[in-house]
Amino acid sequence: MHCKELIRGKKWVCVADGPKDPVTGERNQVSRRAKTKAMAMEKVRVAIDQLKKTGINQKLVKNIKFSELATLWLEDYKLTGIKNSTFNTRVSEVKLLNTFIGQMPITTIELRHYQTLINSLFKKGYKPSSLRNFNATANMIFNFAVRNKLLPVNPTQGMFIPKKIKTVEEIEKEVIPDKFFERHELEEFLMTATKHGLLYDMEFFHLGAFGGFRSGEICALKWTDVNFEANTVRITKSIYSPTNNMRVYEITPPKTYNSIREVTMDPGIMDMLMKHKIDQDYLKRQFSGDPNYVDHNFVFCRPTTGHPYLSGFFGGRMERLMKKSAITKHASPHLLRHTHVSMLTEAGADLNYIMDRVGHKDAKVTRDVYTHVSKGMKKTISDNLHQQFGDIISNSISERNAEEM
Structure with a gap:
């Protein structure tokens, strides 16, 4: 550690080598100023200890903007074997993110900033599915920052996707x-x-x-x-x-x-x-x-x-x-794909078989169609039950009425 008195009796600066930069691998010098040499040395030791624990040098990363981080992530993401169509979708989502937080230093982005962003998109009419995809991209970018010791935590953790409460009128108009x-x-x-x-x-x-x-x-x-x-x-x-x-x-x-x-x-x-x-x-x-x-x-x-x-x-x-x-x-x-789901349901196939056949891991529309058709089948079964055994009820009622007369 090297120390130098800047102003006699008033200010000292001390410099020491900390862990290398996690992204570039370059030498990482940590310097701190204080009123006394001992205080400056202690600040340097504390900063280096923090670097060793988290790997994050706040002075080095404080000026990295979100748009720069997103560009670094996209370069890595493209090499993960994803399809070009998926990559192009992520690029579009990054562009949208950049319009809101692109110029913000990544160390200043907090959960409240991000949640406000999601809420504003929701109010603008973005569908929950679009917001989930949008959030997935942001989540991957911030996780990339955490892995590379640029952030201590992912600021998107704890966020939620807003949900619209449907009115009775909207529910009644919804036609599966x-x-x-x-x-x-x-x-x-x-x-x-x-x-x-x-x-x-x-x-x-x-x-x-x-x-x-x-x-x-x-x-x-x-x-x-x-x-x-x-x-x-x-x-x-x-x-x-x-x-x-x-x-x-x-x-x-x-x-x-x-x-x-x-x-x-x-x-x-x-x-x-x-x-x-x-x-x-x-x-x-x-x-x-x-x-x-x-x-x-x-x-x-x-x-x-x-x-x-x-x-x-x-x-x-x-x-x-x-x-x-x-x-x-x-x-x-x-x-036609959804129609096939309804045909399979009427044929007696269960939901798991249907999802395997159409290649769905999880799909809301598939479940909606299946549930709707199943309800119709239940009504048919109920009608058949009445036709087969309804006379038992009728006979019982007729017998009771006869006894009461």
């Missing part, structure tokens, strides 16, 4: 069936797809309804995923294109690990796929000599180029078909 097709609607939609659909509409939408697959999973299907002998379709991937360009896309792992699954299909759907494959093979032969044709073995590909379709394409196709039907529900291929 709008999230899936009723049986007659499904039949009408698929008949419309068969009669008025464009190329691949019939096959795509039947596969969605009877397989419960996500659009991206169907678009990424290859013929090697289809087992005609076992009547199964295996889901191992999805498709992603940030520019919605059929020539610029990525084949990525599915949404979650639980999304990797093998689904047993109805033989009628497999027959439909087999006919589709025969027709597709014929088209491939017509373009086999075209240098612009690429054959990547996709189940659904453009007939003249071989490039895969993207999820949004069939969303537009579905809107077209809905207009040709009498169905008034909002058109979305995801509607």
Whole structure:
């Protein structure tokens, strides 16, 4: 430790080497000033002891802004093997965080600052699911700071996601069936797809309804995923294109690990796929000599180029078909996924089996649809119970009335 008298009899400064900088590994000198040499030396010892316990040099990190910390985290996060689509989502969430706390030194951010931020987003109309994703990003950034000895604790710990209390009117207006097709609607939609659909509409939408697959999973299907002998379709991937360009896309792992699954299909759907494959093979032969044709073995590909379709394409196709039907529900291929949940529920499948089949670890809509359909089934069971045994009650009442007369 080196000490120097700055002002005779009034001020001393002492300097000593502390633990190396946790981020750069560079030499880390700790200096403190006091009225006496002994006091300055004691301040240096206390500061170094604190550094050894927490690894945090407040003087070095006090000027690091949140935006700088987030940039460091993104550099590491990109190397964790996450999909580009996920990374791009995190980048968007970081941009939003930066608009609120980007210029704040990380050592000054406290729980109250962060909770105020979450509350303000809630008041602006952000959905709880969006807030949870937003908070997940912030949480990872602050945990990165703690791991790298830039902060002693994560300031997001203890925060909560605000919840809106629904009014009676809102509860009464909430219609779960709008999230899936009723049986007659499904039949009408698929008949419309068969009669008025464009190329691949019939096959795509039947596969969605009877397989419960996500659009991206169907678009990424290859013929090697289809087992005609076992009547199964295996889901191992999805498709992603940030520019919605059929020539610029990525084949990525599915949404979650639980999304990797093998689904047993109805033989009628497999027959439909087999006919589709025969027709597709014929088209491939017509373009086999075209240098612009690429054959990547996709189940659904453009007939003249071989490039895969993207999820949004069939969303537009579905809107077209809905207009040709009498169905008034909002058109979305995801509607078929929810419909598959309702079909499985009516078929007697329990919730765990359904979630395994559609590749969900936890999903509110799946539970909502299952619960709603289950309630309808309970009503049917109750009606059947009355039809089978209601005469017992009637006879008892008639007997009592006869005795009272």
